[in-house]
Amino acid sequence: MAFKLPSINRLFNYVVSTIKRFPFEFLFALAGTWSAVSLSSSYLYGYVTDQWYARTLMMAAIGMPLSLAVSLYKIHKGWPDSRLRSLRYIAAGAAVSFLFIFKPEVYPQHYIHFALLFIAMHLLVSFAAFTGKGNTLAFWHFNKTIFIRLLTGLLYSLVLGAGLSAAFGVVDNIFGVNLNWNYLRYIWILIFGLFNTLFFLAGIPEQMQNADAVGNYPKGLKFFSQYILIPLASIYLAILLAYEVKILVEWTLPKGLVSALILGYAGLGLLAMLLVYPLRDQEGNGWIRVYSRYFYMFLLPLVVLLILAVTKRIDSYGITQYRYFLIVLAAWLLFLIGYFLFYKKATIKAIPISLFLIIMLIIYGPQSATTVSLNSQRAILLNLFAREKLVKQGKLMPVDERKVKPYTAVRMASTLDYILKRYDFQALQPLLGINLEQQENTLRKSWQNNTNIVFDEDSFKIYRTNWVQSYLKLGGYEYRQQYSEEQLENELNTNYYIHTKEALLNLKGYDYMLVKETYADTVSIDTVSGYLIRQGDSFEYDSMILNIGKNKFNFLVTDLAKQIMKQTENLKPYEDQSTPQGLDKRYLLPQKMLRLSQTKSGITVMAQVQEMSFDYTKKYGVRVNSVRAYYFIKFNK
Known part of the structure; x- marks a missing residue:
């Protein structure tokens, strides 16, 4: 049988039919792709700012799965197209409203709201067509189909993107066309934004309620679940149970890392449970029944350990958004444990539905993650x-x-x-x-x-x-x-950055001005008025040494630093208001406050510091880090 490539007309009709089935989903994908291209561009600026591009992208990322959930719900209910359009308009209007609700550039917590809504909308897609009783196998079969479709689409997109990137590079280098490499970035965005989306939507089955006949279980999925996923989850379980025994023996509180391990085990275990669900009652798969039966029993002590680990941190540092999510996930896992252990008619549909409801509950309101964590941290700060x-x-x-x-x-x-x-x-x-x-x-x-x-x-x-x-x-x-x-008690360092307010230097009253070498170990030699002038005999910044003939002028910068530290209270008028003070103190001081003067053998030298930085710790005292200064020299008659 000869292999035939699909015609352009057939591909076009295939795309058109997919868009007709999912028009709102396509529009949201188009808006998101356009926004992503605009954000990635270094020169495409229209009447819309980057903030609006970002908001449009976030809106599209929520609107697309929400519209898809509405379409799937219509299939479940068997509604006519006229009723579907009304529901689609409502869903689209709700999604577009987030274009004005989301303001992450002003309110950073809106990123959390977006992330939670994004997850919730994808969970909604998983069960929108199966909100009634029964049809558990159909629910599993549908999610297996779209999961495989999603992975296939990602693989195709990666291959297509890599191939076009190679072609782009070949044309640019071999033919010397000098292409703009920004276009390659746009190509990748278009592939994942439009091609991948349309490919995924085209694979969604039109009939789902008749999918109870699951058919042959995919061999690759069975191999992945049986030989990779479940053994990996078992390794996590063994580590965590051993750690729990260690805690009981030593009677110590759990470490924070254990939270991630427990959630990792719970995630892998639930995924394994979902993937092997149709096999649990088949002959020769008794081990799957055993795993399904004891998974939740082993999970219970681990969830208790998770709660102990989180509450330990909350007692010390209050509730943060991350800790709030851990507590919510622990409560959700406790619900699943009780539900699957004690409810005889338990269904796996409860997993995405319950998680969706919890997420929607914690996005907005006084019980939301942002509100609870903010109130907790404000209370901690006030205390x-x-x-x-x-x-x-x-x-x-x-x-x-x-x-x-x-x-x-x-x-x-x-x-x-x-x-x-x-x-x-x-x-x-x-x-x-x-x-x-x-x-x-x-x-x-x-x-x-x-x-x-x-x-x-x-x-x-x-x-x-x-x-x-x-x-x-x-x-x-x-x-x-x-x-x-x-x-902190002994080694906490306070940093001082000192600059002079005046940029001009007044040479009046002195004969010469000499720039101090920037680096302490740099040697420089000059001659003036019959005297040999030498710098560089100091290998530290704590002192500035200038030799004029046989006279050695040693200016201790640490003494100047200590004087500044003693006057901290009096230096408030000179604080640099553009930077925070605290441990990083910046002052703009008059030149007269940064002068050191010495006279030897009829020679007067005044060291005018223009800029210096030093730090102070209780353990090490004052340490000078850098100095920029000038020497003013006067030969007295």
Whole structure:
């Protein structure tokens, strides 16, 4: 039998028929692809900003599976096309509304909302056509079909993308066409955005309720489940049970890593359970029945261990979004254990349906992940400040690093950093005695007036974060989270960056000016007024040594650094307001405050420091890191 390639007309009709079956799904895929191409372009800018491109992409990623779920639900109900169109319009309108609801550039928590909705909509696709009782085998067969279709589409897309990339490179190099390589990126986006989507949609069966006759179980899937997935899950189980025995013997609390291992085992185990579901009652597969029966029994002690591991972290550091999700997943696993162990009519449809309902429950509202974690972290931050008596009328007061223990300050800074990175700026409003909406507008104007670069939201967020850290005097502490309490007490370093306010140097009263060598070990020799002048006899930055003839002028920079440290309270008018203070202190000082002078054998030398950096730790004291200075020399008559 001769192999025939499909005609262009047949392919075209194939694509058209798929679009007719799933018109809204195709439109969402088209909008998402267009947005992805626009975001990946370095020069395609229309009337829409990058923010709107990102929102459109997020909207399309939700709208496509939501529309598909509606189409599948119509097949399940057997509705006429007129009724389907109405439901499709409602679903499309709900998806488009997220174009205006999502504002991740302003509210970072919207990324979490999007991720949860994205997962929920794909779960909805898995059971939308099987919301009634029974039809469990049809449900399994349908999801097996679309799962294999998805993997096949990804394989085809990768091969097609690799082939076109090779052709692109050949044309560019051999024929010297000098193609724009940005187009190659667009090709990959089009392949995964349109080709892969249409291929997947074309493989969705038109009839699903008659799929109870599963037919031959795919040999490749059986091999994967029997010899790879279940043994891998068993290895996870053995490790975790051994670790649980170790905890009971040593009577110690579990480590945080165990959470990922337990979820890994639960995920692999549930996937294995779903894949081998049709085989559980067949002869010769008794081991599958045993695995299915005891999987949930072995899972129960591991879920208890998961809850202990999470609650240990919550007791110490409060609820974060990640810990909230762990608690929710633990509750969901407990539900599945009870459901499959004690309910005689249990069905595997309960797995995606229950997870979908839980996800929808925790996206918005007072019980949502973002709300609960934000309230917890604000309470932690308020409690840390209250312990140090830095709360006045419910508002946080600036930290004095001389009175607050370093470990406490690091806890404050890390909690503050968590809130600022995952929530909008005004999430701190209940804790600060400043109108943050007005302050943000002021900072935005200041940023635009004082910078020459094009405004972008990410850079402004850093500028805004610096302001909060400066306001509470917590700058620099957030980078020390990995230090132990003992290390923080003895080795926490305060960094000082000193600059002069004046750029011009006044030579009046002196005969010569000499630039200090930048590097301490650089030797330079010069001659002036019959004297040999030599630099480079110091191999450290702690001192600046200048030899004029037989006279040695040694300026101890550490003494100058210590003087600056003693005057910290008096230097507030000179603080660099563009950066947070805290552990990273920046000052713009007058030149007269950065002078060292010595007179020997009728020669006066004044060292004018223009810029210096040093740090201080309780263990090592002052350490100078760099100095930029000038020598002013006067030969007295």
